[in-house]
Amino acid sequence: MLLKIACAQPEITAGRPDLNTEKILQIIKEAAHNGADILFLPECAVPGYLIGDLWEQTSFIEDCEAYGQDIINATADYDICVVFGNIALDRSKVNEDGRVRKYNAAFAAYRGKALGNGRLPYNFVIKHSLPNYREFDDSRYFYSLAQLAAELNTTPEALTAPVMLNIKGQSVKLGMMLCEDGWTENYHFNVPQTLARGGADILCNISCSPFTLNKNAKRHRLFGAQAKTAGLPLVYCNNTGIQNNGKNIFTYDGCSCVYNANGILAAEAAAYDETILYFNFDTETKNINAETMPPASADETSAIYKAVRYGTEKFLQQLGIGKMVVGLSGGIDSAVTAALYVDILGPQNVLLVNMPGRYNSGLTKDMAQKTAQALKANYMVVPITDSVENTYNQLTQTPVVNYNGGGQFNLSVSPYVMENIQARDRGARILAGVAAAFGGAFSCNSNKTEITIGYATFYGDICGAVAPIGDLWKHDVYALGRYLNSKVFTHPVIPEEIFTMRPSAELSPEQTVGNGGDPLVYPYHDRLFALFIESWRKTSPADILRWYSEGTLAGHLNCPQQLIDETFKDxxxxxxxxxxxxxxxxxxxxxxxxxxxxxxxISRRAYGYDHREAQLNPYFSREYYKLKNELLNK
Known part of the structure; x- marks a missing residue:
């Protein structure tokens, strides 16, 4: 039997089951009109996935349940089976937090009814593997298949089986699973292979999987291997759009695809494209026949730009922001950020502000103006020398009255405090005011290298509506600048001098472009800082010092040994x-x-709720002090 399968990757709006259901009903109509027999939709397609503790609101989850029933009912009007993700409730039971029992579930609806797998006490499939790492919090809200099995005094395997679908006069068994159920590397229970042993004709993974750089390549390896081991085709269905957890804005690239029974990728939808992927499935031979070939894989910088641009654009749309203000210093970070917003909003909706102070060089002021001219954006120059001087005078000349011990005194302002005053004058006063007057918001230009070590000022250059390059290391920002010039604008909107001059904050006489003021050696420190945060097993100073002592650090940093030798004398x-x-x-x-x-x-670990941290004192282990003592006493 030949079945036409549709795999949709709609843009899901987190927290809006009404909008998502309306879209899903249109997709069902379109897929049915195009002759599809089975339609796959993503995990949590009705409620969205990253919605925080909205999962705890009874009226919201009841609405999601009702909208899910609308989708099930809609299948009565078409000869199509619809597989979709939604929350499922069991009001007779509670989660371990005492709230009503909730499952992250997959529904298979056909002819107005939801189909069960014959093993579960429900007419839906339950997610077994609930991730609780990185940004994921499934176990905070949902009850797992493993927990249910223990409650019923049975095993997950006993509750796992394909869903039987009778269509076109024949039966086909759908091996349905949800997202993490397919990432089997570290789980003792293998959902896809259990479904295969249970007689599935095709494996179906519906996901709500955020984009991470190089994640798709890993998924292809893992899911392709699953298909080959099972000897069955495997469908992967993912959504598009953005979702956030308050601190991290994640993009969802779709990239829905299907693997043949030999594990080879047969068809894949384009990234970030709200579309439907169609292919044919022969239930007898288990072959997949697709008219479209998988798209060519993008290089890393292209993938980064596509994700950053898409995420920034969608986030601005979500907030209703149509205009952006960018502080344009004449350096690479602000130039890349400015070019990004011009590409998204158009030059007429971007206002670039240069705010020179006493220590800003003619070179950076010239670079800022040239960048604005090349981008054809709005541009203004607001000097801060007088306002900073006024702040200094107010702080040092205004008496402080001591009501405790009597008398009064005056504050002194150190050169370091003067640096912070300049940054705060630019951010909290000028950019915030300009953004309000312009009718928009202003951007944070900080990159991941600066954010790692706090090279930013409270209420100064670390404030803004969003940090579009906040998950990019300095070398990524430079690469993105080259990409903007060559691929996006196809001419140098960022002047060449910005790529070649040595960065500087230009906040003091010691901080001068080209001569000094920036203690970071970016080719080395970018990689060192990446070990701090992006290493899955949390690299410690002891690890780094041990590798340095052994002479293997260059391998862990993926840099030449010469770079380390040139950076440090001893x-x-x-x-x-x-x-x-x-x-x-x-x-x-x-x-x-x-x-x-x-x-x-976009990275393997981004600051925010992806990398969760408490405010603690720095810690060095016993091994670290032992290694340090040995190295210093050689």
Whole structure:
């Protein structure tokens, strides 16, 4: 029997089951009109996935349940089976938190009825593997298949079986699972292979899986291997759009696809395209026949830009922001951010503001103006020298009355405090005011390298509506700048000098472009800081010092040994550098990250609720002090 299968990747709006259901009903109508026999829709297609503790609101989840029933009822009007994700309730039971029992569930609806698998006491399939790492909090809200099995005094395997669908006069067994159920590397219970042993004709993974750089390649390897082991085709259905957890904005790239029984990718929908992928499935031979070939894989910088642009654009739309203000310093971070917003909103809706102070060079002021001219954006220059001087005078000349001990005194302002005053004048006063007057919001230009060590000022350059490049290391920002020039605008909107001059904050006489003021060696420190946060097993200073002592650090950093040798003359210099940045990373930088704007998250670990941290004192292990002592006393 030949079945036509449709795999839809709609843009899901988290927390709006009404809008999502309306869209789903249109997709059902379209797929049925195009002759599809089975339609797959993503996990949590009705409620959305990242909705925080809205999962605890009774009226919301009851609405989701009712909208799900609308979808089931709609299948009575068409000869099509619809598989979709939604929350499922059992009001006779409670979760371990005492609230009503909730399952992350997959429904198979046909001719107005929901089909069960014959093993579960429900007419839906329950997610077994509830992730509770990175941004995922499934176990906070949902009851798992494993928990239900224990409650019923049975095993997950006994409750896992394909869903039988009688269509076109014949039977087909759908091996339905939800997202994490397919990521079997570290779970003792293998859902896809259990479904295969249970007689499934095709494996179906409906997901709500956020984009992470290089994640699709890993999924292809893992899911392709599952299909090959099972000897069955495997369908992967994912949504598009954005969802957030308050601090992290995740993009959903879709990339829905199908693998043949030999594990080879047969067809894949384009990334971030709200479309329907169609293919034919032969139930006898288990072959997949698709008219479209999988798209060519994008290079890393292209994938980064597509994700950052898509996420930023959708987030602005969600907030109703149509205009953006960017502080344009003449450096690479602000230039890339400005070009991004111009590409998204058009130059007429972007206002670039250069705010020179006493220490800003003619070079950076010239670069800012040239960038604005090349982008054809709105541009203004607002000097801060007088206002900073006024703040200094007010702070130092206004007497402080001591009502406790009597008398009065005056504040003194150190050069370091003067640096912060300049940053706050630019952010909290000028950019915030300009954004309000312009009728928009203003952007945070901080990159991941700066955010890691807190190289930003409270209420200054770390404030704004969103940090679009906040999950990009400095070398990623430079690569993105090149990409903007060559691929997006196809001419140099970012001047070449910005790529070649040495960065500087230009907040003091010591911080001058090209000569000094920036202690970071980005080719080295980008990679060092990535070990701090992106390493799955949380690299410690002891690990780093051990690798340095063994001469293997370059391999862990994926950099040439020459770079380490040129950066540090001896072990003492290396240790001093490591301790400096680790103390900042674990210290005040944490407080700054907590107050930072939400980040477009694309890496294996982004700051926010993806990387959860408490405000603690920096810690060095016993092994670290032992290694340090050995190295310094050689």
């Amino acid at each position: 072990a003492a210099g290396f240790i001093a550098d490591l301790e400096r940045w680790w103390k900042l990373f674990c210290g005040l930088a944490v407080a700054k990250r907590i107050q930072a704007p939400p980040v477009i998250s």
